[in-house]
Amino acid sequence: xxxxxxxxxxxxxxxxxxxxxxxxxxxxxxxxxxxxxxxxxxxxxxxxxxxxxxxxxxxxxxxxxxxxxxxxxxxxxxxxxxxxxxxxxxxxxxxxxxxxxxxxxxxxxxxxxxxxxxxxxxxxxxxxxxxxxxxxxxxxxxxxxxxxxxxxxxxxxxxxxxxxxxxxxxxxxxxxxxxxxxxxxxxxxx
Amino acid sequence: xxxxxxxxxxxxxxxxxxxxxxxxxxxxxxxxxxxxxxxxxxxxxxxxxxxxxxxxxxxxxxxxxxxxxxxxxxxxxxxxxxxxxxxxxxxxxxxxxxxxxxxxxxxxxxxxxxxxxxxxxxxxxxxxxxxxxxxxxxxxxxxxxxxxxxxxxxxxxxxxxxxxxxxxxxxxxxxxxxxxxxxxxxxxxx
Amino acid sequence: xxxxxxxxxxxxxxxxxxxxxxxxxxxxxxxxxxxxxxxxxxxxxxxxxxxxxxxxxxxxxxxxxxxxxxxxxxxxxxxxxxxxxxxxxxxxxxxxxxxxxxxxxxxxxxxxxxxxxxxxxxxxxxxxxxxxxxxxxxxxxxxxxxxxxxxxxxxxxxxxxxxxxxxxxxxxxxxxxxxxxxxxxxxxxx
Amino acid sequence: xxxxxxxxxxxxxxxxxxxxxxxxxxxxxxxxxxxxxxxxxxxxxxxxxxxxxxxxxxxxxxxxxxxxxxxxxxxxxxxxxxxxxxxxxxxxxxxxxxxxxxxxxxxxxxxxxxxxxxxxxxxxxxxxxxxxxxxxxxxxxxxxxxxxxxxxxxxxxxxxxxxxxxxxxxxxxxxxxxxxxxxxxxxxxx
Numbered sequence: 001x002x003x004x005x006x007x008x009x010x011x012x013x014x015x016x017x018x019x020x021x022x023x024x025x026x027x028x029x030x031x032x033x034x035x036x037x038x039x040x041x042x043x044x045x046x047x048x049x050x051x052x053x054x055x056x057x058x059x060x061x062x063x064x065x066x067x068x069x070x071x072x073x074x075x076x077x078x079x080x081x082x083x084x085x086x087x088x089x090x091x092x093x094x095x096x097x098x099x100x101x102x103x104x105x106x107x108x109x110x111x112x113x114x115x116x117x118x119x120x121x122x123x124x125x126x127x128x129x130x131x132x133x134x135x136x137x138x139x140x141x142x143x144x145x146x147x148x149x150x151x152x153x154x155x156x157x158x159x160x161x162x163x164x165x166x167x168x169x170x171x172x173x174x175x176x177x178x179x180x181x182x183x184x185x186x187x188x189x190x
Numbered sequence: 191x192x193x194x195x196x197x198x199x200x201x202x203x204x205x206x207x208x209x210x211x212x213x214x215x216x217x218x219x220x221x222x223x224x225x226x227x228x229x230x231x232x233x234x235x236x237x238x239x240x241x242x243x244x245x246x247x248x249x250x251x252x253x254x255x256x257x258x259x260x261x262x263x264x265x266x267x268x269x270x271x272x273x274x275x276x277x278x279x280x281x282x283x284x285x286x287x288x289x290x291x292x293x294x295x296x297x298x299x300x301x302x303x304x305x306x307x308x309x310x311x312x313x314x315x316x317x318x319x320x321x322x323x324x325x326x327x328x329x330x331x332x333x334x335x336x337x338x339x340x341x342x343x344x345x346x347x348x349x350x351x352x353x354x355x356x357x358x359x360x361x362x363x364x365x366x367x368x369x370x371x372x373x374x375x376x377x378x379x380x
Numbered sequence: 381x382x383x384x385x386x387x388x389x390x391x392x393x394x395x396x397x398x399x400x401x402x403x404x405x406x407x408x409x410x411x412x413x414x415x416x417x418x419x420x421x422x423x424x425x426x427x428x429x430x431x432x433x434x435x436x437x438x439x440x441x442x443x444x445x446x447x448x449x450x451x452x453x454x455x456x457x458x459x460x461x462x463x464x465x466x467x468x469x470x471x472x473x474x475x476x477x478x479x480x481x482x483x484x485x486x487x488x489x490x491x492x493x494x495x496x497x498x499x500x501x502x503x504x505x506x507x508x509x510x511x512x513x514x515x516x517x518x519x520x521x522x523x524x525x526x527x528x529x530x531x532x533x534x535x536x537x538x539x540x541x542x543x544x545x546x547x548x549x550x551x552x553x554x555x556x557x558x559x560x561x562x563x564x565x566x567x568x569x570x
Numbered sequence: 571x572x573x574x575x576x577x578x579x580x581x582x583x584x585x586x587x588x589x590x591x592x593x594x595x596x597x598x599x600x601x602x603x604x605x606x607x608x609x610x611x612x613x614x615x616x617x618x619x620x621x622x623x624x625x626x627x628x629x630x631x632x633x634x635x636x637x638x639x640x641x642x643x644x645x646x647x648x649x650x651x652x653x654x655x656x657x658x659x660x661x662x663x664x665x666x667x668x669x670x671x672x673x674x675x676x677x678x679x680x681x682x683x684x685x686x687x688x689x690x691x692x693x694x695x696x697x698x699x700x701x702x703x704x705x706x707x708x709x710x711x712x713x714x715x716x717x718x719x720x721x722x723x724x725x726x727x728x729x730x731x732x733x734x735x736x737x738x739x740x741x742x743x744x745x746x747x748x749x750x751x752x753x754x755x756x757x758x759x760x
Contacts (some may be wrong), residue, residue, distance in 0.1 A: 074231060076266055082378060
């Protein structure tokens with residue numbers, strides 16, 4: 001088998017992401033707009049994801065902080081208890097990741113809202129979520145190569161990062177603030 | 191040389207910590223009481239330390255969150271910019287750690303207060319700090335074994351953890367709240 | 381009620397730690413010496429603890445790295461799967477923390493060894509652990525104030541930090557290496 | 571001004587990434603192939619980036635661990651000193667980020683290789699790097715909106731994540747291993 005060059009791999013990834021975006025764009029846009037309301041209306045936003053999905057959500061969390069939202073990453077030492085009025089933003093490709101589903105249930109039990117990003121809206125996670133944003137991609141444990149030629153949940157995790165940035169971008173445009181308005185919120189102690 | 195048992199090592203550590211506490215107790219208590227005011231009066235508390243000192247301060251940060259303070263760890267993704275009215279709590283054995291001193295200067299420049307924990311109050315760090323709490327222990331780069339038989343800054347780092355818990359304990363007693371009052375703030379999503 | 385000063389809080393903490401060390405010293409020393417063998421014989425060491433216990437174990441993990449061991453913190457992005465020949469070092473005051481007990485079972489299932497630090501050796505955790513080091517302190521959820529006047533599991537968490545440093549100190553003495561030998565392993569990129 | 575919908579924001583991001591990939595594909599492919607050799611030949615790989623670039627590199631780091639490489643994130647507690655034979659993989663949009671450039675110099679000084687991802691190969695960072703992979707995107711402090719309609723360095727940070735996954739994908743194909751071969755390396759203790 002011929003080796004894949006880095007350029008060819010980039011083409012593959014870019015092509016899969018374009019297909020993903022096209023499918024998302026052809027679907028119902030109501031959940032995405034509702035997601036903006038959930039984020040804008042939350043007292044505080046908590047993000048929670050395992051592994052690379054969690055890293056992608058941290059990228060989103062940093063941007064939401066730049067917008068002025070009060071944001072916490074579940075598992076960090078200064079993250080307080082979630083409560084009514086807060087929003088939990090979670091990502092799980094399969095919608096069955098144990099710790100994520102349990103956290104979503106706890107959040108719902110205390111009266112917080114839950115916004116999920118997943119490959120399906122038919123899962124234990126989406127059952128408890130107020131809104132599920134569906135990214136049609138392979139799940140982490142799907143190693144068949146049919147949904148994506150990338151390894152495991154790679155496409156889903158990239159999708160979480162891009163969707164998070166799209167949510168930020170739309171909120172930013174809504175806010176009416178310029179880039180210069182956001183800049184002073186960037187961390188200044190490192 | 192005969193091997194040291196774990197029990198003998200515990201005795202050594204316990205003895206060094208008792209000496210450390212005795213020396214701290216014999217010194218001026220004004221800085222410690224002033225530290226309580228700085229913590230109680232801050233809009234938000236930011237903690238910053240390198241390596242094991244940073245881990246010890248994270249232990250303190252978690253307790254301050256349990257008390258209801260708005261606490262951030264420098265370097266975490268959702269930590270915003272520090273500003274006037276905030277407090278930066280830093281630890282540096284030598285008082286010369288580059289990134290820590292620079293952060294203290296930035297904090298002071300924007301009008302935030304700076305509370306330092308160090309082995310000395312004669313250092314670049316203590317010059318910029320509003321208050322320095324002195325722990326008479328070896329610094330990280332002192333490998334002579336004269337100030338402590340423990341490796342490098344071990345005694346200092348243990349001291350930071352205990353001092354942080356003492357600050358918390360005194361603030362908690364001041365607050366008049368019971369343990370049951372604090373409990374609901376513990377993270378509930380893990 | 382009169383306020384507690386920081387100095388009085390330090391005395392309280394120092395006194396409780398002295399009592400803790402005395403009780404540990406009066407107990408069977410075999411588990412502690414066996415812990416040294418488990419650490420020394422492991423291919424790789426994984427540490428895992430929740431909240432402040434996890435931070436205390438990270439302090440230990442950093443020191444074990446300085447000794448030249450191959451060390452991983454469970455939950456960090458580059459931590460691989462544990463396997464036969466590895467050691468899992470966990471801390472749980474109650475010995476019942478769900479995620480910790482589950483991790484210990486997984487480790488045991490794949491043939492790794494498990495070293496536990498806890499307030500009891502009669503728990504689900506100690507059942508699966510090869511060796512349990514007992515620190516007679518309050519558990520996190522004991523808010524009665526009878527076992528310790530400190531908040532929640534504070535004394536236990538301090539004990540984990542000191543015990544970890546005692547294990548390190550004894551291993552270091554065993555190794556025959558000087559402080560100067562260890563120093564080049566300290567992180568050089570920050 | 572009409573609000574931007576999430577779908578429109580996704581289109582914008584997808585379009586900018588396609589342009590980025592096209593420009594990268596039209597440029598010299600030699601640095602990218604050399605990057606594969608640097609990764610494959612390294613004793614250990616260290617990744618280092620600030621903020622969202624650092625999160626994107628952590629996504630790459632996790633995948634490199636799945637491939638069986640010995641990977642460390644700079645700043646994590648168990649990360650040892652870098653030395654000859656190791657590779658430092660860094661990302662900085664401007665190529666001037668203080669801490670990143672300093673780390674690259676230290677790595678080069680001890681004889682390690684340096685692989686940089688940046689928007690330019692004319693910078694203090696690229697001067698010290700063995701190879702620089704150029705992503706033609708806005709830098710973090712460019713808030714003019716000319717290079718990208720996204721906020722600050724958003725496009726660059728997305729590019730770092732995708733390029734990291736492309737490097738992984740090409741290395742994976744080179745390795746001849748199946749997805750099932752990689753799976754057992756996924757973290758099993760959470």
